[in-house]
Every structure is written in C-alpha cells, then in structure tokens.
Amino acid sequence: MYGNDFAPPEDGPGGGLLGEVEAAEAALREAAARARRGGPAPDEDFAAYFTDVIDADQKIEPRDWMPEAYRKTLIRQIAQHAHSEIIGMQPEGNWISRAPSLKRKAILLAKVQDEAGHGLYLYAAAETLGVSRDELVELLIDGRQKYSSIFNYPTLTWADVGAIGWLVDGAAIVNQVPLCRCSYGPYARAMIRVCKEESFHQRQGYEILHTMAHGTPDQKAMAQDAVDRWWYPSLAMFGPPDGDSTHSAQSMAWKIKRFSNDELRQRFVDMCVQQAEILGLTIPDPDLRWNEQRQAHDYTQPDYDELMQVIKGNGPCNRQRMEHRRRAHSDGAWVREAASAYAAKQRNKEKVAA
C-alpha cells in the first residue's frame, strides 16, 4: 500500500501485545494439530461434548452443536464488533480530506480502508452462526444493535486522529488480544488478523502524536488537548466495572471472554503510562500513580454515568453517526438494486446460451 513507507519508531507501542497475538495464533495451530475428538459418542449428549471441547481449549466450529445462548451471545458480540468497525470509519474519515501531508493522507486512507475490511470479515464470521449480513446491517440501521460508544465522540483536530490510533486502537487491541483465544474458531481467527492490523494502526497513531508533541508549541498543545479529551472515553471502552457487567460471567465460562473489564482496563492504563512519558504528553489524571503493593497504577475511573448516557444515544455524535450510516445505505439502494438486476440478466443470458 502506498504511504506506509516509514519504519515504526523503535520505542513504539504494540510489540508486547503483538507477541501475544502471535502466541495465540501458534496455540490455534497447535490445537488444530491436536485434532479434536471426532464428534460426540453415540451415547453422549451434545451438551456434554460441547463442554468437553471448551474444557480442552479446542475450538467450536460452525457445524458443531452449540447452546442457543452461546450462539446468540456470539452473534451479538461479533455483530457489535463489526458495526463498530463500520461506524468507526466516520470519525477518522472526517480528516482524510484535510490530512496535513500527502503521506499522512495515504496512511489514513489505508487505515480507514482496513476498518471497512475488518467490518467485512467480522460480518462473515457472524454469518457462520446462521445470520445474514443484510439482517445485521438492518439491526444496526434500526438502532437495535449497538456499536462501540467511543465513536460517538467527535474528531475536532488532526491530533484526534493520532489519539484515536494510540488510545482507542490501543484499548481495542487490549480488549481483542484475548479474543484471539476465543472458543469460537471463526471469531478467534478473524481476531488474529484484526489485531495484527490494529497494532500497526496504533503505532501510526502514536507516531502522529510523537511528531506533534515534538513539533511547534501549537502542535504540542493540539496533541495534549486530544489526549485530554480521549483518555477517559478510552478507559470507558472496557465497559462498566466488573460488578455491573451483565454478560461477563457466562462469557468467561464459555471462554469467549478471558479477562474481566477491570483487569483489561488496568492492563491498558499500565501500558499507556510509559508510552505517554516517551511521547512527552500528560495523561489527564492527577491521581495516577504507581502502587508498589498492587504492582499496578492507581487511576481515576472514567465517568460511567457519561458512558451510560452515550450508550443510550445521548453522546455528542450518536445521531450524526447513525444519520450518516442510514443516508449512505439509502443513497446506495438504487445502486444495489441495479447490481442485482444486472446479475439476474447476466444469469438469464448464460442460461439461454447454455
């Protein structure tokens, strides 16, 4: 791809997490090589077999029997993830036309394009569970399925593109790396691919902020302002605190989820502190400090009331994002209809010719 023509900064983030993705990929291959039992024994019930596969850290595949609730949970989660990729194109796409150099423009275009690609293969992973992409797109457009609330915040300056890369993609990776070991095979495999590309995006965002933080005073102020605005919403990406999380326990048992919201949030904070120092930017939390006893940073929780408001549709950009998506969908209806009509005509012609 054009534009991705620079070496990543040596001290850039993503290295450790990328290692985890690679380890998950190796584990996936290993599990496949171990070969699962050939299917439930004649006198064994399906549920026992399902549990057995999960316990053995093997993968559930599309044709396997699975509890209806497992299927539903996965469809919801994978679809929300896919929707997030598609809606997530908007806040960053907002800066493609104004990117401050041609190199940055190319990198950003390629990144937003990657997101469309992630959306596509996540919808494909969801389709293996017996739901169609069209149905899922309808659910998004009708507001019956959600997408990540982070994309309901506006990108006000170019530095926001950097902050999204560093913080939002960083939080997404911390969330998603464990999903590379998810018990559902197609989702785990999709996540391995997504995480590899996301870690590249995170480095690009970090590099944008690094350049700005070491640039003119105006640029540095812009970078700090972006971090100030994106820090807490990024922490909120991990979801409500463990005590209030509705889906967690069952998902943990099914090995869809491997760590709690708070564990992942802590991991993210610990990861960012050192990176912020290298960037020369300040994390906007006066109470952020190393806790020797816990071997982790103490930090201020995000405003969960605000998160609930944004989830309910009252964030700064919820309406704008949905309106944009609906308009693209309805404006394109005549094109999709024409494509189907043309394909039908071509099939008829082939039939006549045959």
Add this chain to the structure above:
Amino acid sequence: MSELFDFTLGLGDDALIAAQRLGEWTSRAPEMEEDIALANIALDQLGAARLLLTYAGELEGAGRDEDALAYLRGDREFRNCLLVELPNGDFGVTMAKLFLLAGYQLPLYTALSGCADERLAAIGAKARKESAYHLDHASLWVKRLGDGTEESHRRMQDAVDQVWPYTHELFTADPAAPVDPATLRADFDAVVSAVLDEATLTRPADGWAPGGGRDGVHTEHLSYLLAEMQVLHRAHPGARW
C-alpha cells in the same frame, strides 16, 4: 525542461485531485466492498500523484517537494484537467468520471512507460497496471448501472451526458510532450464506445468542450476543494507532520 515540468505537474495534479474526490466517498459507498474499492483507487491515484509531484519538484529545481506543490499552490497554479475536480455527484456520476479518467490514464501511462524519460517511464509502468484495474472496475459499474434497472439506466445516462464534455480537454494536442495526448484519442474512443454499447447507453454527441485546466483556469469547484485540502497545512507554516 519547463515543458517537462508542466507535463509532469499536470498529470500529478490530475491524480491528486482525483484522489481527493474519491476520498470523499469514504464511509459513504453503496456497499462495503465498494467502500474498500474506492479507497483502493484513491490510494492508487494518491500514490501516482506523490511520485509525479515529487519528480515535478525535482525538475523545477526550486526546492519544492510533493507537499509544497500540493498544499502551497492556489487554484490558478493547479494544472489538472477539469474532469477530476467536478463534484462527485451520485455514484453514477462518480463512476462516469472514473471510467472516462481511467480510459484516458490507461493509454497515457502505457505510452509513458515506453517514453525516453526514465523516471516517467517507471511511473507509467507502475501506474498503468493500476489504471487497468480502475478501468475494469468502473466499466463493470457503468454496465451494471446502464443495464440494471430503469432508474439506474436513467441516472447512468445522465451522468455520462453530464461528464462527457470534459473529456475533450484530455486530448488537446501537445506535440512537444513526452506523450502527445492527441495520439491517445483513438484508444479511448474504442474502449469507451464498446463499454457504453454493452451498457445500453448512448454515447453523447460532441459539442461543448470546456477546457482551461492545463492553463490554470478551472471551474468554481477547485478553489473549495483546495480550501479544504490545504486548510490545516497552511494554518501551521513550516510545521512537520
């Protein structure tokens, strides 16, 4: 040397402005696959623009790099053809623009790949493969829309009618250029006619032939496009990004 500079700058500006317009589609395409395809084509055009503008800057020898040329010129200094700066319109208009642009760029880059100037030949060799894909992609849509539904046929014919006059400028004779655009017209006509026929569309009659882009006399649209593209870069003179 200034002749070669003008020529290279014109092609670089075509590609840059085409990329800028295509980039506007991001997250707005009729299908997700098309979002990816349009971004891909925008990236190809942007990549070609960067190579051409960098080379133009070297030919000029005044120390201007790709960004100085892209961000610090006004609309009267841009040398792109008018076709690429026209607003995107609906998806039919965008495909008509891309189809006609690729129908011109493919024979152009192909001819350039065999020209005496090594740098331009290398750029042409790389870009022509991309143009072949752009032409293929746009041709498919012109056929789908032209021979799809009644509505799509009407929209596609309107789009071709609307954009067609701007193709004439592309083939204005320039015998001193590394590739004389006038020599590309026959190729263009053959490809375009075949696709329009298959798409059940009527090739518009030749008549009004707006031009002036290569001399820096543009439509009203370009200044707005540049205002948006250049706003951040110009707000921070000398900053690195």
